[in-house]
Amino acid sequence: MDLQNFILLLSYLIGSITFIVGLKMLSHPDTARKGNLIAAAGMSIAIFATIFLYTFGAEEHLGNKLWIFGGLLIGTVVGTMMAKKVQMTAMPQMVSLFNGMGGACAAIISIVEFKHLQHAPKMLSIENLTNGIQFNLDQLPIEGFGQPEHAGLKLLTILLGLVIGTVSFSGSIIAFGKLNGNLKDRVLPAQQVINIGLLLVIVALLVIMVGGFTSLNPQYLFWALFAISVLYGVLFVMPIGGADMPVVISLLNSFTGVAAACGGFLYDNPVMLTGGILVGSAGTILTILMCKAMNRSLTNVIVGAFGGNAAGGGASGESGGSYKEISMSDTAVLMAYSKKVVIVPGYGLAVAQAQHTCHELEKVLDEKGVEVAYAIHPVAGRMPGHMNVLLAEADVSYDKLKEMEEINPEFAQTDVVLILGANDVVNPAAKNDPSSPIYGMPILEVEHAQHVIVNKRSMKPGYAGIENALFFQPKTSMLFGDAKKVLQDLVSELKNL
Amino acid sequence: MITIVILSIFLGIEVISRVPSVLHTPLMSGANAIHGVVIIGAIIVMGQAEPTDYLSLILGFLAVILGTLNVVGGFVVTDRMLEMFKSKKKK
Known part of the structure; x- marks a missing residue:
C-alpha cells in the first residue's frame, strides 16, 4: 500500500468516525449543532480525498476534474440557497426533497455501472459470471465483494442500489408533493395487493437477472426494473396520510442510507459503507421511535390508510354530541382576566404559519400580567420536534416551552387552555377508551383546566380519523377559523380591551 | 466488509436509541445529510468516465x-x- 492510498484510507476512516461522533452529538441538545458541523467537515475530507487521491487501473487518478468541481459548485450553490430560503414550516418537505436527491444519485450510479458491466466483454453470460472479468473498479486494496471473482454479487449490488435508490427517489418526491399540498392522498382499489405484487415482481426480476435465468436482453430487464421501482415508490407513498409523512420520510431516509451502502460495496469504499449503513440502521430506529411516540406500529402507518377508517368506527360511538362556540371578544375577555393560559400548538398552527402571531398573542397577554406557557406534545405537528422548531423561529423563549410530563400536572391550576389546531394529542379517548385506535398514547391532559378553547378550521376529525370527546365537554368552547386569522383578531381584540 | 456492516448497524442503533423527541427532526435531517456520502460514488463514476463517453x-x-x-x-x-435551539437556550 503506497502513501497515497494510505492517506485516502485514513481520510475515509476519519470520515466514518466523524459520522458516528456527529450522530452521537446530534442526539443531545447541547452538542447537536457542533455534531452536525463535525459530520459536515468529515464529509468534506472524504470528498476531497476521493477527488485527489482515489486511483484506479494502473495508478490512474480520477479524470474530468473540471466536471466534478462544476457539479460540486452547482450543487453547493443551489443546495445552500434552497436550504437558506426555505420557510421553517416547510422543513419536512425540504428534508424529503434532499433525501430524494440522494436516492436519485444512488440510482444514477447504478445505471452507469450497469452500462459498464454490459460493455465489459461477455459479462452477463452465465459461464462468465463466476470467472471474473477485470474491469476498472476494484482498486482499493481491501478484501471484499468488489473483487472481480464476485461479479454476480457486483451485479446484485448494482441492481439493489438501483431499486432502493429509485424507490427512495420517487417516494420522496411524492412525499414532498403531498407535504407541499400539491398532491392529495389517493388510494387505488386493492392498493395493497398491487403494492405487494409490484414488490414480488421486483424480487423476481432481481433473481432472474442475477441468476442469469433468461436469454432476454439484460438491458430491457434493467429498464423494466427501473420503471417498476419508480412506480412502486409512487404507490408506496401515495395512500399514506399527511400526518404520517414524517415516519415515511424517516423510512425513506434509511432506504437511501442502504442505497448508499450498496455503492460502498460496489466500490469497496469504507466511508460510503459505514455512512450508509449507519443512516440505514439509525433511520430505522428513528422511524420506530417516531411510531412509538404516536403509539402506532410501523405496519399500522404503512397500511393505516386502509385500516384507519374501520378501526376508527369503534370509537365514534359516543360522537355527535353538541358543542358550543365562543365569540372572539368573549375569548379575549376570558384570556385577559386569567392568571394562567396554556397554549397547545398543533398541526393547524404549522399549516396556517401562525407561529409569529402566536408569539404576539403571548406578548400581549404577558403585558396584561397573564402567565403564558406552551404545552408541547412530543408528536405535535408534522414531525416530532416540529413545534419547538416553529416556535423557536418566532422567538418564543425556550423556557416557555413545556414538555408533556412537565405541563400535565399544571393544567389543574390553569384558567384557559387555547388549543391551536391540535386534536389527537388532546383526545381523552387515548386514556379512557380501550377501543380507540389511539388508546395508550400519552396525551396532554387539558381537561383539568378551567376552560378549554379549541381553535380548528372545522369539526373534522384529526388524522387518526376519530372524534374527539373533548370538544363536546361542557367546559370546552370552539373557536372556528384559520389559526393565523383567529390569532390576529384575538390580538387586536386584546389590545382594545 | 461484513464485519463493518454489522458493527455499523449496532453503532447506528446504539447511537440513536436515547434521543429526546425534540431532536428527532434535526437528527433525521442530519442523518439525511450523512447518507449524502453517495456523492463519493458519483465522483468515482464521473472520474472514471472516458472523455468521449457522453452518456456516462x-x-x-x-x-x-x-x-x-x-x-x-442537508447540512x-x-x-x-x-x-x-441554541440561541433560545442562552436566554
Whole structure:
C-alpha cells in the first residue's frame, strides 16, 4: 500500500468516525449543532480525498476534474440557497426533497455501472459470471465483494442500489408533493395487493437477472426494473396520510442510507459503507421511535390508510354530541382576566404559519400580567420536534416551552387552555377508551383546566380519523377559523380591551 | 466488509436509541445529510468516465449535482434548525 492510498484510507476512516461522533452529538441538545458541523467537515475530507487521491487501473487518478468541481459548485450553490430560503414550516418537505436527491444519485450510479458491466466483454453470460472479468473498479486494496471473482454479487449490488435508490427517489418526491399540498392522498382499489405484487415482481426480476435465468436482453430487464421501482415508490407513498409523512420520510431516509451502502460495496469504499449503513440502521430506529411516540406500529402507518377508517368506527360511538362556540371578544375577555393560559400548538398552527402571531398573542397577554406557557406534545405537528422548531423561529423563549410530563400536572391550576389546531394529542379517548385506535398514547391532559378553547378550521376529525370527546365537554368552547386569522383578531381584540 | 456492516448497524442503533423527541427532526435531517456520502460514488463514476463517453459523463455530472444537493442542503438545513435551539437556550 503506497502513501497515497494510505492517506485516502485514513481520510475515509476519519470520515466514518466523524459520522458516528456527529450522530452521537446530534442526539443531545447541547452538542447537536457542533455534531452536525463535525459530520459536515468529515464529509468534506472524504470528498476531497476521493477527488485527489482515489486511483484506479494502473495508478490512474480520477479524470474530468473540471466536471466534478462544476457539479460540486452547482450543487453547493443551489443546495445552500434552497436550504437558506426555505420557510421553517416547510422543513419536512425540504428534508424529503434532499433525501430524494440522494436516492436519485444512488440510482444514477447504478445505471452507469450497469452500462459498464454490459460493455465489459461477455459479462452477463452465465459461464462468465463466476470467472471474473477485470474491469476498472476494484482498486482499493481491501478484501471484499468488489473483487472481480464476485461479479454476480457486483451485479446484485448494482441492481439493489438501483431499486432502493429509485424507490427512495420517487417516494420522496411524492412525499414532498403531498407535504407541499400539491398532491392529495389517493388510494387505488386493492392498493395493497398491487403494492405487494409490484414488490414480488421486483424480487423476481432481481433473481432472474442475477441468476442469469433468461436469454432476454439484460438491458430491457434493467429498464423494466427501473420503471417498476419508480412506480412502486409512487404507490408506496401515495395512500399514506399527511400526518404520517414524517415516519415515511424517516423510512425513506434509511432506504437511501442502504442505497448508499450498496455503492460502498460496489466500490469497496469504507466511508460510503459505514455512512450508509449507519443512516440505514439509525433511520430505522428513528422511524420506530417516531411510531412509538404516536403509539402506532410501523405496519399500522404503512397500511393505516386502509385500516384507519374501520378501526376508527369503534370509537365514534359516543360522537355527535353538541358543542358550543365562543365569540372572539368573549375569548379575549376570558384570556385577559386569567392568571394562567396554556397554549397547545398543533398541526393547524404549522399549516396556517401562525407561529409569529402566536408569539404576539403571548406578548400581549404577558403585558396584561397573564402567565403564558406552551404545552408541547412530543408528536405535535408534522414531525416530532416540529413545534419547538416553529416556535423557536418566532422567538418564543425556550423556557416557555413545556414538555408533556412537565405541563400535565399544571393544567389543574390553569384558567384557559387555547388549543391551536391540535386534536389527537388532546383526545381523552387515548386514556379512557380501550377501543380507540389511539388508546395508550400519552396525551396532554387539558381537561383539568378551567376552560378549554379549541381553535380548528372545522369539526373534522384529526388524522387518526376519530372524534374527539373533548370538544363536546361542557367546559370546552370552539373557536372556528384559520389559526393565523383567529390569532390576529384575538390580538387586536386584546389590545382594545 | 461484513464485519463493518454489522458493527455499523449496532453503532447506528446504539447511537440513536436515547434521543429526546425534540431532536428527532434535526437528527433525521442530519442523518439525511450523512447518507449524502453517495456523492463519493458519483465522483468515482464521473472520474472514471472516458472523455468521449457522453452518456456516462452527463449522468455522472447529474449524479454529482444531486449528491452535492443532498449533502450541502442537508447540512445547512440541519444547522438552521439547530441554530434556533441554541440561541433560545442562552436566554
